[in-house]
Amino acid sequence: MRNILIFMLFLNCLLQAQDLTTLALEKNDAKAITTLRKMGNNGLQMLLQKYHCLPTELKSQKRLFDVIDRVSGQKHAIFSGLYWYTDIQEAKKIAQKNNKPILLLQLLGRLDEEFC
DSSP states (O other), X not given: OHHHHHHHHHHHHHHHHHHHHHHHXXXXXXXXXXXXXXXXXXXXXXXXXXXXXXXXXXTTOHHHHHHHHHHHTSTTHHHHOOOOOSOHHHHHXXXXXXXXXXXXXXXXXXXXXOOO
């Protein structure tokens, strides 16, 4: 019985996450985009997975690229698939957990905006 309950909770979370990606890509929903951003790399990967399942004729829409860029924290994230942290302490925590190095960039402006 406990396993069934855990599976149902997992399934519910998965469906909610799919709803977030649908709201973000199809409706450009700001709350969904913010929630995906807060989910970190997992949110970005779910969004990219949803994007790759879209029909080819929809994939070239600029608004889809903009949504993905806002979630990832960088321009052209559709090509790199990288999630950029804006909080160094959070980045350190995730890097230590995953045993990965950190690339620290200090610059004026944001990576998800066009350069002036």
